Amino acid sequence: MCLTAIVLLNVALLSCSLVFSLTGQRQTGLENTFTETEVSFKAEDGWVIHGTLSIPAAVSAGEKAPGVVLVHSPAHDRDIYLGRHQIGIDKYAKENLRTALEKTITLRIDIRGRGKSAEPQEYHTFTAEQRARVALDVKAAIDFLSRQEKVISDRMGVVAEGASADATVIAAFKDSRVRGAVLLSGRLGQAAKDLVASRDDLPVLCLVSKEDKAGFIDMTDVYKLSRNPASDVWIYQNLGTGNSMFIMWAATRPDEPPLETRVAAWFLPKLRESVREVSFQTKDGWTIYANFRLPSESKPAGAPGVILVHSYLTDRHVFGDLERLLAAAGFAVLNLDFRGRGKSIGKGTYFDLPLEERAKTYLDILAALDFLTAQREVNGNQLAIVGTSIGVKYGLDAAVMSDRVKSFVALGGLPDRDDVIKARFPILFISSRGIPPIAEAFREFYHLNRDRGGHLIEYEGGAIGYQIFDIDESLQPSIVQWLKPQFDL
Numbered sequence: 001m002c003l004t005a006i007v008l009l010n011v012a013l014l015s016c017s018l019v020f021s022l023t024g025q026r027q028t029g030l031e032n033t034f035t036e037t038e039v040s041f042k043a044e045d046g047w048v049i050h051g052t053l054s055i056p057a058a059v060s061a062g063e064k065a066p067g068v069v070l071v072h073s074p075a076h077d078r079d080i081y082l083g084r085h086q087i088g089i090d091k092y093a094k095e096n097l098r099t100a101l102e103k104t105i106t107l108r109i110d111i112r113g114r115g116k117s118a119e120p121q122e123y124h125t126f127t128a129e130q131r132a133r134v135a136l137d138v139k140a141a142i143d144f145l146s147r148q149e150k151v152i153s154d155r156m157g158v159v160a161e162g163a164s165a166d167a168t169v170i171a172a173f174k175d176s177r178v179r180g181a182v183l184l185s186g187r188l189g190q191a192a193k194d195l196v197a198s199r200d201d202l203p204v205l206c207l208v209s210k211e212d213k214a215g216f217i218d219m220t221d222v223y224k225l226s227r228n229p230a231s232d233v234w235i236y237q238n239l240g241t242g243n244s245m246f247i248m249w250a251a252t253r254p255d256e257p258p259l260e261t262r263v264a265a266w267f268l269p270k271l272r273e274s275v276r277e278v279s280f281q282t283k284d285g286w287t288i289y290a291n292f293r294l295p296s297e298s299k300p301a302g303a304p305g306v307i308l309v310h311s312y313l314t315d316r317h318v319f320g321d322l323e324r325l326l327a328a329a330g331f332a333v334l335n336l337d338f339r340g341r342g343k344s345i346g347k348g349t350y351f352d353l354p355l356e357e358r359a360k361t362y363l364d365i366l367a368a369l370d371f372l373t374a375q376r377e378v379n380g381n382q383l384a385i386v387g388t389s390i391g392v393k394y395g396l397d398a399a400v401m402s403d404r405v406k407s408f409v410a411l412g413g414l415p416d417r418d419d420v421i422k423a424r425f426p427i428l429f430i431s432s433r434g435i436p437p438i439a440e441a442f443r444e445f446y447h448l449n450r451d452r453g454g455h456l457i458e459y460e461g462g463a464i465g466y467q468i469f470d471i472d473e474s475l476q477p478s479i480v481q482w483l484k485p486q487f488d489l
Contacts, residue, residue, distance in 0.1 A: 033056065033057060033099060034054040034055060034056055034057065034098070035054070035055045035057065036052055036053065036054050036055075037052070037053045037055075038050070038051075038052060039051050039052070039053050039107070039144070040116075041140055041141075041144045042140065043112070043133075043136040043137050043139070043140040044136055044139070044140065045133065045136055047112045047117070047133075047136070047137065048117065048119070049109055049110065049111070049112065049117050049137050049140060049141065050109070050110050050115065050116035050117050051078060051107050051108055051109035051110065051141065052078060052107070052108050053105070053106075053107050053145075053148065054098055054105065054106045054107075054108070055105050055150060056102070056103055056104070056105070058102070058103050059103050059105065059150055063103075063150070064150055064151065064152045065103045065104055065105050065150060065151065065152065066104050066105070066151070066152055066155035066156065066157065066179075066271035066272065067104070067105045067106070067107065067145040067146060067148065067151040067152070067155070067156050067157070068101060068104055068105070068106050068107075068145075068156070068157040068158065068159060068267075068271070069106075069107050069108075069109065069138060069141045069142055069145055069156070069157070069158045069159070069168075070097070070098075070106055070107065070108040070109070070158075070159050070160075071109065071111065071138055071141075071158065071159065071160040071161070071164045071165075071167075071168045072108070072109075072110075072111065072114070072161060072164060072243070073160075073161045073162030073163055073164050073242050073243075074111070074113075074114065074123050074124075074131075074162070074163055074164065075162065075242075076114075076161075076242075076243070077110050077114050077115030078108040078109055078110045078115055079115075080161070080242075080243045081096070081097060081098065081106075081108045081159075081243070082096065083095070083096020083097055083098060083099070083246070083260070084096045084099075085246070085247045085250065087247060087250050087251040088251070093246070093247065093250035093251075093258065094250070094258055095250075095258035095260045095261055096246075096260060097159065097246070097260045097263065097264070099260075100258065100260040100261050100263065100264035101264050101267065101268065102264065102268065104157075104268070104271060105145070105148065105150060105151050107141055107144065107145045109137060109138075109141050111123070111134050111137050111138075111164060111167075112133065112134060112137050113125075113126055113130075117137070131163075131167075132166075132167065132170075133167075134164060134167035135166075135167040135168075135170040135171045136171075137167070138158065138160075138164075138167055138168050138170075138171035138172065139171040139174075139175070142156055142158070142171065142172065142175055142177065142178065146177055153177060154176075154177045154179075155177075155179055155271050155272070155274075156175070156177045156178045156179060156271075157178065157179055157180045157181065157182070157267060157270065157271050158171075158172045158178060158180075158181050158182070159181075159182040159183075159184070160181075160182075160183055160184070160186060161183075161184040161185060161186070161241075161242035161243050162184070162185055162186065162187060162215075162241065162242045163187045165183045165184075165185075165186025165187055165188055165192075165218075166186070166187060166188045166189050166192045168181070168183075169181065169183075169186075169188060169192040169195055169196060169204075170191065170192050170195060172202070173192075173195035173196060173198065173199055173202060174195065178202060179202070179270045179271055179273065180202065180203050180204070180205070180267055180270035180271060181202065181203075181204040181205070182204070182205045182207070182263055182266075182267060183204060183205070183206050183207070183219065183222065184207050184241075184242050184243060184245060185207065185208050185209070185212050185215040185219070185241040185242045185245070186206065186208075186215065186218055186219060186222070187214065187215065187218055188218045188221070188222060193218075193221055193222065193225055196222050196225045196226050197225040197226070197227065199227070199228075200227035200228055200320055200321070201228065201320070201324075202228060203226070203228040203229075203230035203231045203232075203270055204222055204223075204226050204228070204231050205231070205232050205233075205234070205263065205266050205267065206219035206220075206222050206223055206231075206232070206233040206234070207219070207233075207234045207236070207245060207259075207263070208220075208233070208234075208235055208236070208241075209235075209236045209237065209238065209239040209240060209241065209245065210235060210236070210237050211237070211238065212240075212241050215241060216235070219233055219235075220233055220235075228321075228324070229321045229324065229325055229476065229477075230270065230324060230325075230328060232266065234262075236249075238252075239252075245259065246258070246259050246260055268296065269295075269296040269297075269328055270296075271296075272296030272297070273293065273294065273295065273296050273324075273327055273328070274293070274294040275291055275292065275293040275294070275327075276291075276292055277289060277290070277291060277292075278290055278291075278292045278334075278371070280367055280368070280370070280371045281367065282339070282363045282364055282366075282367040283363055283366070283367070284360060284363055285347070286339045286344065286346065286347055286363070286364065287344065287346045288336055288337065288338065288339065288344045288364050288367060288368070289316075289336070289337050289342065289343040289344050290316065290334050290335055290336035290337065290368065290371075291316060291323060291333070291334070291335040291336075292332075292333070292334055292371075292375075293323055293324070293326075293327045293332070293333045293335070294327065294332050294377055295327045295328070295329070295330045295331060295332065296327075296328075297330070299330075299379070301379050302332075302375075302376070302377055302378045302379035302380070302382075303330060303331060303332040303377060303378055303379060304330070304331055304332070304378075304379055304382035304383065304384065304406075304487035304489070305331065305332045305333070305334065305372040305375075305378045305379070305380070305382065305383045305384070306326050306331045306332070306333050306334070306383070306384045306385070306386060306483070307333075307334045307335075307336065307365060307368045307369065307372065307383070307384070307385045307386070307395070308322065308323060308333065308334070308335040308336065308385075308386050308387075309336065309338065309365060309385060309386065309387040309388070309391030309392075309394055309395040310336075310337075310338070310341065310342075310388060310389075310391050310466070311388050311389030311390055311391055311413075311465060311466065312341065312350055312351075312358075312389065312390045313389070314341070314388075314466065315337045315341045315342030315343075316335045316336055316337045316342055317342075318388070318466045319335050319386070319388075319466070320335075321469070321476055322386070322469075322476045322479065322480075323335045325476055325477060325480050326480055326483075329480045329483075329484055329489055330484070330487075330489040331384075331483070331487075331489070332372065332375065332377060332378045334368050334371065334372055336364065336365075336368055338361050338364045338365075338391070338394065339353070339357075339358075339360075339361055339364055340352070340353050340358070344364075361390075361394040362394045362395075362397035362398040362401075363398075364394070365385065365394055365395050365397075365398035365399075366398045366401065366402070369383060369398065369402055369404055369405070373404060380404060381404055381406075382404075382406055382487055383402075383404045383405050383406060384405065384406060384407040384408065384409070384483055384486075384487075385398070385399050385405060385407075385408050385409070386408075386409040386411065386479065387408075387409070387410060387411065387413060388411040388412055388413060388465035388466045389411075389412055389413045389464070389465045389466070390413060391413065392410045392411065392412065392413030392414070392415050393413060393414065393415050393416065393419075395408065396408060396410070396415040396416070396419045396420070396423070397415075397416070397419060399419075399423065399425070400419050400422040400423055400424075403424075405425055406425050406486060406487070407425050407426055407427075407428075407483055407486045407487075408423065408425060408426070408427045408428070409427070409428045409430070409479055409482070409483070410427055410428065410429050410430065410442070410445075411430045411465045411466060411468070411479075412430065412431060412432070412435075412438060412464040412465030412466075412468075413438070413465060414437070414438060414441060415445070417441075417444075417445070417448075420445045420448050420449060421448055423449060423452065424452065425452060425453075426449065426452050426453030426454050426455070426486065427445070427446075427449045427452075427454045427455075428454070428455050428456075428457070428479065428482050429442040429445055429446050429449075429454065429455070429456045429457070430442075430456075430457045430458075430459075430468065430475070431456075431457075431458055431459070431464075432458070432459045432460070432461055432462060432463055432464055432468070433458055433459065433460055433461075434460065434461045434462030434463075435462060435464055438464070439458060442456060442458075443456065453486075455482065457475075457478075459471065459472070
């Protein structure tokens with residue numbers, strides 16, 4: 001064994017032994033960081049689960065914060081998340097996950113059979129069926145935490161390590177209140193992986209070391225199966241497994257930002273992001289439904305806004321990924337169902353409407369502009385529209401009627417030439433060469449708009465509009481990157 005390996009091994013052994021010597025006691029510098037309360041609650045099968053509720057001192061009276069459940073592996077108990085590990089003689093890690101999560105309320109639990117939740121049976125004697133019931137512990141913990149007075153009930157997250165990742169995913173991915181998950185060297189069965197693949201609105205971050213071959217397979221599987229564009233997998237060398245990756249990072253990379261800080265930087269925007277379904281009225285009496293998603297942080301003058309306008313064959317859900325990417329970039333997003341599609345069918349469905357009624361769909365977008373302008377979190381003079389297929393025509397019809405629109409994305413479709421000429425703002429034209437009428441029109445339109453900052457992207461093949469998202473995974477992030485500098489983001 002080389003000298004470097006021996007040193008690393010000694011550091012790891014020292015770290016692990018000292019971590020567990022800190023169990024059950026507060027560490028220097030943490031006394032005033034949290035208000036901590038010993039809690040207990042029952043899982044649905046009656047097992048009593050014990051845990052520690054930690055409320056950051058920074059959460060002021062009357063303020064609410066997101067909540068995160070911390071789940072240890074069967075080898076540990078809740079104290080593995082105490083953090084600020086000793087990594088040398090009189091030397092401690094600079095950070096822990098709880099402090100890195102800033103104004104986030106955490107609940108670290110002892111799963112059934114471990115720690116104070118060991119009664120009436122210890123985990124090491126469990127059958128496979130009994131171990132699977134840890135999912136009930138996580139489910140109960142999420143529910144308990146969401147009911148706390150200071151917790152925003154629909155902004156929940158979970159962190160799990162090792163074999164407990166399976167139960168955590170099974171509980172979390174069935175709960176719509178959960179906004180994000182972090183898995184540390186997670187081990188997952190097929191049922192849990194199927195759940196990951198079933199939800200496109202829940203991002204997951206996977207951390208694993210290359211030497212952990214079983215964890216590597218499962219973590220890369222989760223990343224591959226996740227349909228959320230914000231999901232990620234971070235692969236390291238020689239960091240060990242589970243929560244110990246934080247210890248080894250601090251011991252071997254003392255001059256780099258703590259790994260906990262990096263995890264928190266990924267996690268916090270997911271917990272802070274706000275989305276709700278809204279409705280508003282058009283001038284001709286339609287009720288339009290939409291997702292209204294706010295970024296985790298906005299500018300003092302309000303966030304710039306983006307309206308997403310789908311095609312006549314789809315509804316708002318075709319823009320689900322783009323909606324989340326835009327909010328993560330700092331935009332307030334209104335992703336609507338225009339008249340006759342999705343939930344906006346109060347006066348009939350789109351293909352049953354006469355052509356003259358469909359042509360009035362621009363009124364839906366004008367009403368959407370009014371809705372965004374009325375929101376205190378939005379800068380109503382800094383708005384953009386993204387349209388696909390027929391949504392390009394409806395969106396541009398409305399955009400040229402309002403001086404609030406500063407940018408437009410035409411994803412396929414054919415807008416009116418006169419509207420392109422009237423546009424005072426830059427337009428991003430995206431077309432496919434396999435559809436010559438649109439490709440040729442967009443080349444002409446680009447030249448008409450070029451001096452206003454317009455840009456043209458052309459693809460080979462016959463995919464059109466939103467279909468290109470399936471052909472090129474980089475297109476949606478590219479749209480976001482094109483919009484950001486126009487709004488100082």
